[in-house]
Amino acid sequence: MSDLAAFAILRPWWLAALPVIALLALRAAWRSAPLGDWVRAVDPALMALMARRGGVLGGRRQANLVAAITAGLIALALTGPAFERPDTTAFRNLDATVIVLDVSRSVADGGAFKDARQIAQAAAEAAGTRSVAVVVYAGDAYLAIPPTTDRDALGATLFAIDADTVPDRGSHPERGLALARRTLEEAGVIAGDVVLITDGDGIGEAATREAAAIRAKGWALSGLFVPATQRLPEGVPRPDRASLDRLVGTGGGVAADIGAPEAVLGRVGASTAQHLVAGGYGVLAFAEVGRWLILLALLPALLLFRRSA
Structure with missing residues (x-):
């Protein structure tokens, strides 16, 4: 540095x-x-x-x-004025990322599901040495990968996720966000990032409340939009980027398309010191x-x- x-x-x-x-x-x-x-x-x-x-x-x-x-x-x-402490990396356990992956039918049938998994892997890599957890959701939400620093195991699990991973039909992002929030709380995380990878389906008042709760904890919710690259079957909800943008605005993060994810990956990849300062714990990371x-x-x-x- x-x-x-x-x-x-x-x-x-x-x-x-x-x-x-x-x-x-x-x-x-x-x-x-x-x-x-x-x-x-x-x-x-x-x-x-x-x-x-x-x-x-x-x-x-x-x-x-x-x-x-x-x-x-x-x-x-x-x-x-302050300089970063040389031992800031010792606080990496206080800084974690939870990736919330939408595996509902609208994403699976949209033709970009493989790209969504790859961008989830990219977000995990951007987190560096910090812990990463993965939540998958459709009609319900499940913790697919608890907080871990083992990138090989994380990559293998992400590769195995498909449209049948969650048996519950529907799309309830609020349940995925709630599980992400509880995961960060149980881990005692001070500076956390939640990255929602979705096509925007199912975002409503309940999801907005969860986004506000995440921000109230001092964490940030960012979003990566998954567009439909092929014609969707009749009855399958269409992608909704506007709803995702509003949700991310409530969560205090940034939004981007999976084709140009630099803004979100840059936020996730920020140093532990920057995350601790944003969370009000700058004294841990900087010597004033x-x-x-x-x-x-x-x-x-x-x-x-x-x-x-």
Whole structure:
């Protein structure tokens, strides 16, 4: 990993304070005379007389600059600059992926079932060394592969899945999503991804509620759309990409076609550190250096307390 890839800003919204500090510093420097507002408040002749007698000590414009530098360093510290810990991979058990594969009749008869299995394998490979589980569903849902890091066993099981794997007819994605959620809960996963591979059939309010529940746990639901590549028999539901897009929007993930899955695979393949930060556990993955910037800000701050001779 390059140094740039290992660097992160944990609280980027504090960057908005930097231009505000710069504007305030410029305004103070522009409006402040060496004596502040005393030049406008005191009669010019009296001010000149006091200056000749040594009774006037000019102000220091530098104080504005010093205050701006101090405030800028504090704002930078609050953004949370951090570097990824070298032992982040030790937390991979806290980060898992569940692939939910639609094996209903509409997918099986659509002509792209083999492609759907291959993209499930690609999603598993994208997860790297993290645990992957596979849920299959049609009229009901079953855990085909519990969380595992054995990619060979996972690939063999995916290859064996067909349209008869689930005996229950119908299409109930909400049951597959519910089983995926329970699988992540039982594994104690902090940063999880659920990848739904489907043609969009059967997505309704129940599936939307499950997607919201997944997102509420700090995980993300992404979707890979399986189009029909051949004419479907009469009575078989048609693919519905719009429903999948809405579901993924609720789940907080990304959607893509199985022919161009890069967006979803990229999300699944993100580092454990990135997943932990997204789940609010950045302290596990990154060592923050903001505290040192706070100490650095003390140096110019000391100049603000310097007494004039």
